Amino acid sequence: MTDAAIDILQTHKLLASCEAGLAERYTVHKLHEATDRAAFLAEVGPRIRAIAGGNVDPGLIAALPKLEIIANFGVGYDSIDTAAARAANVRVTNTPNVLNDAVAELTIGLMVALARRIPQADQFVRQGKWPHAGFGLFSELTGKTVGILGLGRIGKEIATRAQAMKMRVVYYGRKRQPTEPHVFYDNLVDMARDCDWLVIIALGGKGTERIVSREVLTALGPKGRLVNVARGTLVDEDAMLELLQSGGLGGAALDVFVNEPAVPEAFFALDNVVLSPHQGSATTQTRDAMGALVIANLDAHFAGEPLPSAVV
Numbered sequence: 001m002t003d004a005a006i007d008i009l010q011t012h013k014l015l016a017s018c019e020a021g022l023a024e025r026y027t028v029h030k031l032h033e034a035t036d037r038a039a040f041l042a043e044v045g046p047r048i049r050a051i052a053g054g055n056v057d058p059g060l061i062a063a064l065p066k067l068e069i070i071a072n073f074g075v076g077y078d079s080i081d082t083a084a085a086r087a088a089n090v091r092v093t094n095t096p097n098v099l100n101d102a103v104a105e106l107t108i109g110l111m112v113a114l115a116r117r118i119p120q121a122d123q124f125v126r127q128g129k130w131p132h133a134g135f136g137l138f139s140e141l142t143g144k145t146v147g148i149l150g151l152g153r154i155g156k157e158i159a160t161r162a163q164a165m166k167m168r169v170v171y172y173g174r175k176r177q178p179t180e181p182h183v184f185y186d187n188l189v190d191m192a193r194d195c196d197w198l199v200i201i202a203l204g205g206k207g208t209e210r211i212v213s214r215e216v217l218t219a220l221g222p223k224g225r226l227v228n229v230a231r232g233t234l235v236d237e238d239a240m241l242e243l244l245q246s247g248g249l250g251g252a253a254l255d256v257f258v259n260e261p262a263v264p265e266a267f268f269a270l271d272n273v274v275l276s277p278h279q280g281s282a283t284t285q286t287r288d289a290m291g292a293l294v295i296a297n298l299d300a301h302f303a304g305e306p307l308p309s310a311v312v
């Protein structure tokens with residue numbers, strides 16, 4: 001049972017359908033619209049029992065003495081300090097599974113776009129160059145090896161689609177998954193050296209910061225291509241840029257960046273990159289399902305039922 005008397009804090013803009021669903025059930029206070037954040041929290045903070053959204057640091061948790069649950073919009077919850085939540089006895093939920101297909105589809109799309117230069121091909125035709133010259137010959141995915149960094153729920157969907165593209169799949173992760181048919185590497189540099197493509201789809205946060213280091217990128221090498229659909233923090237972005245500029249890394253298709261939405265302008269001059277505005281889950285169907293899961297977690301919590309997708 002939900003109750004409009006329950007005060008919740010929204011920390012950033014959410015999908016319209018999600019905001020409407022929250023407003024129907026709860027009294028929603030929008031932190032991101034407050035002009036004076038401190039004054040706003042001083043006023044509503046003591047009444048808040050739930051947060052919808054991310055960007056939750058220990059200071060925010062401390063300002064909400066009655067906080068019981070944080071329902072994140074997204075599978076990745078690296079913008080939430082889970083240690084502080086746990087210490088304050090606050091539950092945390094995310095939105096897994098419902099976005100697997102959308103993210104996997106975008107990943108394959110970015111790979112084909114990079115290999116076949118689809119963005120440049122579009123420009124070539126629009127700019128009227130086709131009648132005067134051939135566009136060129138490029139590479140294909142067929143027969144290549146793709147290493148997946150993080151063979152989780154989304155990683156497995158990417159693996160299935162990569163196999164449909166006639167690629168060989170290998171993976172790196174915290175541990176070998178005995179029921180998976182793909183070759184497992186316990187060393188990321190070794191995997192990068194053996195791969196044509198490296199796809200990053202692991203959790204962000206402190207534990208994975210810059211694990212795709214200069215050494216990993218160098219091992220991937222001049223013919224290797226990197227795809228990041230996870231978090232910018234997993235890659236040494238400066239080293240990646242430098243290697244892309246010098247030819248030490250063959251190419252990159254990037255949906256995420258360290259300081260998004262700011263993207264280092266040096267990327268704009270590179271022909272061997274495809275850039276995308278963090279849109280892995282950005283389909284109407286998937287975002288609606290993510291919003292519904294945020295609400296389902298809050299509703300379950302306040303009804304005293306098991307949470308559909310708890311991480312803390």
Ligand code: 8YV
Nearest residue numbers: 073074075076077099278281
């Ligand atoms: C974002 C994502 O959450 O689920 C994730 O971890 O990165 C995305 O789905 C989404 O962009 C929310 O704005």
